[in-house]
Amino acid sequence: MTIIVPTITITLFTMLLINTITQTKPNNIKISLMMMSLMSLIPLNFITNKEQETTISSLPMISTPTENINISILLDLPSLTFMPVALFVTWSIIEFSTWYLSTDPNINKFIKYLMIFLMSMLIIITANNMYQMFMGWEGVGIMSFLLISWWHSRSDTNLAAMQAIIYNRIGDIGLIMTIMWLMSSSSLNMQELFMQHETMTILPTLGLVTAATGKSAQFFLHPWLPAAMEGPTPVSALLHSSTMVVAGIFLLIRLYPILQNNKIAMTTCLILGATTSMFAATSAMTQHDIKKIIALSTTSQLGLMMTSIGLNSPSLALLHMITHSFFKALLFLCSGSFIHNMNNEQDIRTMGSLNMMSPLTASTTTISNLTLMGMPFLSGFYSKDNIIETMTTSYTNSWALLITIMATALSTSYSIRMIHFILTDHPRVKYYPHKETKPMINPILRLTIGSIFVGTMTKMLTLQTTSTITMPKPIKLTTLTITIMSMMLSLDMLLINKYLSPKNPKTLITFFNQMAFFNIPHRSMPMKTLKLSQSISTELIDLWTLEKWGPKGLSNSTTTLIHLTTQQNNLIKIYMTTFSLTIILTLILTIT
Structure with missing residues (x-):
């Protein structure tokens, strides 16, 4: 393992770098990513059997009196587990992009941006020191800005890109603060950090939580994630599944040893995650844009990952991050197929009966939504159900458990609502969809297979002997019971509301539709600042300048x-x- 794993990893990075720098055709990049995703399974096989980790380090590049800075790659279970997922999902998204952006004159540049995006994420998950972590962290940030603003002739797109980069800058303050603290009082090397975890104070741990809050769009710093839907759908799929937004959660998983003994940081993660999950699920119920519903669904699932970290279960957060990558990328590709075929229509109220017009995409959309709900024996079930079971059997407060169960019920509700509006009822489309072609169908089918079988394969791989059930059956079946009840109630509510006359939205619905605190920093504060500056300047000019001079x-x-x-x-x-x-x-x- 000490020879094979580093060799394969270096080969993967070399192939990625060559494909990114050279003028390679999209089809060749797709084939290279396919080969790399298959090659990355070899180190994963070694690590799951022997449970060892490997470190690759270069000679010191910068020497200082206190520390030598070098390139160091850490290959352990989290990095080698997530690497095949990132490569597989990116392979599918790039193949889909060749169909989605076939008329774009700069498609080669777009795919290179996606490759740099992937490389930045791989730098994050394999970094063995905080310097590399920060380089990858800033890499995914700047690439998200460039990709969200791809259609830069639209003003909304530019505003969304600026919003994303500014919110991430707020989170970056926390990471920079942590790095400065570690430089002055500890070490930036991962192994040394893990040995000194008992000496950590509240400042670096809260800095890490702040960084994850900004990058993973937790509550208060959440508005940028739905706004990022202004970019092309392949960007949304890659950004929400296996790169940008999961970087914050992966940071907490990687540096979990310095968080686990800090009760304030762990409680903050628990409360922040539960609040984010509940709030985003409620906001998704009030949206009509298909991409914004899926984006808020991502925010809700990221809150669930943050909750599992607050429960002292980072391995469950990693498992949910892996399963979530497959079904969320699948959801976005299916929505992109509908949007592209319907001449860029994104309002679910104008869709309907698409199961007759695009049957294969409709079937995969149903599977991905069922996976998101946590239906048994699909991938989402194995991670989502385990997190709620862990909450039920832990010593956590009942408020967080109740909020998380409510968020689970709401996630089922908005998934059923999306299926109902898009696939059922009479047709409301203005344009007849195009045919389902191979470049569109192949990546969707691959991700569907992953969404179905990855959870089962992980269960078979990690659980060699069946554990004894120590909890009562009603508690064991809590998640499934809530999901089925929410599904039935949602169907009844949709059928009842179908025949009601339209009404003006209530204040509470508007509050969640505008994502709560979106209005405060983006509308109320700018308007008050503008009025204040106008009044001050008017008073200064009229009452002071003209009168005095x-x-x-x-x-x-x-x-x-x-x-x-x-x-x-x-x-x-x-x-x-x-x-x-x-x-x-x-x-x-x-x-x-």
Whole structure:
């Protein structure tokens, strides 16, 4: 293993670099990614059997009195498990992009951006020191900006890209603060960090939580993720499945040893994750844009991953991150197929009966939504159900458990709502969809197979002996019971609301539709700032500048000079009275 695993890993990075730098055709890049995803399964086989980790380090590139900076790659279970997932999902998305952006003149540039995006994520998951972690961290940030603003002639797209980069900058403050603290009082090498975890204070741990909050769009820093839907659908698929948004969760999984003994940081992760999961699921219920519904679904699942980290179960967060990558990429590719075929229509209320027009895409959409709900024996079930079971049997507070179960019910509800509007009922489409072709269908089918079997394969791989069930059956079946009940209630509500007359949305619905605090930083604060600046500038110009330097200023500045040069004191009434009396007296004396 000590020879084979590093050799294969270096080969993978070399192939990625060559395909990114050279002028390679999209079809060749697709074939290279297919080969790399298959090759990456070899190190995974070694690591699962022997449970060892390998480190590859170069000679020091920068030498300082306190530390030598070099390139160091850590190959352990999290990195070698997630690497095949990232390569497989990117392979499918790039193949889909050749169909989705076939008319784009810069498609080669677009695919190279996707490759750099993938390389930045692989740098994050294999980094053995905080320098490399930060390089990959900033790499996915700048590539997300470039990819979201791909259609930069649209003003909304540019605003969404700026929003994404600014929110991520807020999260980056936490990571930079942690790195500065580690530089001054600890080490930036992962192994040394893990040995010194008992000496960590609250400052670096909260910095890590802040970084994950910004990158993984947790509550308060969540608005950028739905706004990022302005980019092309393949970007959304890659960004939401296996690269950008899971980087924050992977950071906490990687540096979990320095978090686990800090109760404040763990409680913050638990409360933040449960709140995010519940809030995003509620917001998804009020949306009508298919991509925004899926984006808020991603936010909800990221909240569930953050909750599992707060439960001292980073392995469950990694498992859900892997299964989520498959079915979320599948959801986005299916939505991209519908959007592209319907002439860029994204409102689910204008769709309908697409199961008759695009049967294969409709079937895979149903499978991906069932996986998202956590239906038994699909991939999402093995991770989602385990997280809620762990919460049920742990010493966590009942509030977090209740919120998470409610979020699970709501995730089932908006999934059923999406299936109902898109695939059932009478057709409401304005354009007849195109035919389902190979470049579109092949990646969707691959991801569907992954969404169905990855959870089962992981279960068979990791669980050699069946564990004894120690909890009562009602608690064991809590998640499944809530899912089925929510599904039945959602179908009833959809059928009831179908025949109701339209009404004005209530304040609460508008609140969640606008993603709660979206209005405060993006509308209320800018408007108040604009009005304040206008009033201040108006007062300064009218009441101060013109008065001080205008007529009143001239009058005040010349008054003293008048008093020095003349005896007149500007007493016009006295002057007129004196003049009049003088004239009258002169006339009287003259007449007499």
